[in-house]
Amino acid sequence: MKNNQPAPGKALRWFDPRHRQPGTWAFILNRITALGLTLYLALHLIMLGKLAQGPDAYDTFIALAKTPWIKVGELLVISAGLIHGLNGIRIALTSFGIGVTVQRQLFWGFLTLALLGTVIFGYFMFFVH
């Protein structure tokens, strides 16, 4: 009787996209991006702490921030922010009974917008500035 029952320890199975609908893919994406953004916030605060260590420490950090790998990381942060924010709008709308019957289309539309935004930001980050 004990197996097959709901249990908090099964939360990792939330991240299994097999046989799932776009609604669950959005659910998975929102959690992954939320974890990524939380991690970024912590790193961001640590980096801001460099300000307290004087101009040299800050300049060293800025030089590091301009390396390609860090730029890729920043682009991922922007992408995560766009995906999380836009999907958040979708969830807010559907939670108030708006657009529930087109929630799949909303998901694909907002995801396309997020990817488009990522490409635009990437272009400016890598080719303009």
Place this chain on the structure above:
Amino acid sequence: MTEGHWHVTFCIYRKKGDQPPFYQDFPLEVDPDEYVLDGIERIWAFHDRSLTFRHACHHSTCGACGMLVNGVEKLTCITPIRAVTKNGGTIRVEPLRNFPVLSDLVVDMAEFYLRMEQAHALQVVPVAQSTLPYEPPPFPDDGLPHQRLNDCIECGMCVSACPIALTASSYQGPAALAATQQTYSLTGEKSLLSLVDCADGVWRCHSGFECTAVCPSNVDPAWRIMELRRQVIRHRIQRIFHQDR
């Protein structure tokens, strides 16, 4: 082998008492237009009489034969074999998720039925009062009489598919919440809103919309949960302005 027949292996979840579960293979020769339940019944009749499973009406009205077929919730009585596998393929049949397994493919639905009762679930709702936000698909133009079913048949497949029901045993679940919305829309009984306006009620849903995808009866539980949220918020605002206590 008869022309047009397929060789298919049924991989069946087995569990008895406190013994650990395992999967047992049953190779069958089937007509691909037979239903998955037909294959399971044949296994019981000719291969293993100890296999236990639930079934009754064989035409998607009773909701008893809901199972996991190749990882997806299906009413096995209306799921053709050709829709879930190919000639030489495998059909993995498991009990519904998020319910305690009693024996093999049979799960304990006692708590599920209790929650439906607490939600004042209506047994039959006329199509005209089903309150769905869209027109149901038209009947086939074949001159035959048709009856549209859109009442919850209490198969439990929405609970099985729900990612939140996977981790939260106290969650009321999509079936009970959908039943609450349906009853509230017809009766206006405010106590129903209090029943679902809690952490384990409408606010626990994380908008996966899996329940609606697997529902075999056009209930659309996800839409009903969102509609119920709207009603709960409206009721709260009305209370702030003393329009409704």
